[in-house]
Amino acid sequence: MSTKGAQTEEEWRAECLVDYVRDRMTPRIFAEHIGTSRSVAYKILLGDYWKTTPRPAGFVYPWPEASNPVVISQRRREAYAGAYQRFEEEKWTYRKLAAYLGIPTQTAWDVVQRKRKQNASG
Secondary structure, three states, rough: OOOOOOOOHHHHHHHHHHHHHOOOOOOOHHHHHOOOOHHHHHHHHOOOOOOOOOOOOOOOOOOOOOOOHHHHHHHHHHHHHHHHHHHHHHHOOHHHHHHOOOOOOOHHHHHHHHHHHHHHHH
């Protein structure tokens, strides 16, 4: 069977890592991009999987801004605020909010309770 013109598994992996760098993907986005779970994506990015696939220039995991608590906190607050607004306006369930934010349902419930308490206090 000829593989001429067909991309090998190793070439596909290398291309996926180039995409990760080019788009500065999060592990969640990378997992969706390659069609796998987040846990597998983390293992790939950490180098536990795809050990023989060369990392492209500029490859870093995690991205520097991803480990900055101030940046993370601000980004999370903005995401939660927008999602909370949609939750209220579109009458989402906690499960839908959780799926939208990529968090557990209990955490979504906590987010809503905190936002409602904030809104009630001024």
